[in-house]
Amino acid sequence: MSVISRRILGFGLISALVSIVFPAFAAPTPTVKCRFLGQTTIFNGKRYTCVKGKSKGKTILMWDSGKPILTASPAPSQTPTPSPSSSPTVSREPVVIKKIEIPVAKSSEVPANSTKSFKANNHFGYETTYIITRNPEGLIAMNATCTHNGCTVAIAAEGLLCPCHSALFDPKNGALQRGPASYPLERVVVREEDGVIYITD
DSSP, rough: OOOHHHHHHHHHOOOOOHHHHSTTTTTTTTTOOOOOOOOEETTTTEEEEEEEEETEEEEEEOSSSOOOOOOOOOOOOSSSOOOTOOOOOOOOOOOOOOOOOOEEEGGGGSOOEEEEEEEEEOOTTTTEEEEEETTTTEEEEEEEEOOTTTTOOEEETEEEEOTTTTOOOTTTOOEEESSSOOOOHHHHEEEEEETTEEEEE
8 A cells, every 4th residue: 555545544534533523513602693681592402591701801792501402202102103194293382581571660760851770680580781761752671781792881971882892872762873883772671650660571
């Protein structure tokens, strides 16, 4: 056998061993971007949740380690073969994240034509800051997590300002006014009853 043939054979053997030891080289986390706290996605049979984490000393949004999605095992069949007239179908129910209604402020704390921020625990139990604006049309509520890198925006003279990279959002509706963010702030459902302001998240 020639030297070249032996080298090709050796390379093929090494490649085969690598593919067995490190199957697929699959990405360990979802390919979809983690944009806001509590966001979920399903990837490689796991449900991932968007959480805050640290990278190079900065707080960022990142996917958690993921939880396996359990599927119920089918009951054993009494007949060895299915009936020709019926074809089994597998139906998968969509994953629904149940949101909750959270009291965040008294009505008196958000007077007309004002914008205020409040902290409350979202449906995952994470403390989250919410921006509430009262205009002539009523109340508007937004999640204060910047859509760029997960920092919490603050109310400033020029608008809702991200302290990390100076992205700017409109306090009236969360619309993006200046990058580096690419998306507006996440709007959340808000209602007012008996002097209390509730958001759904």
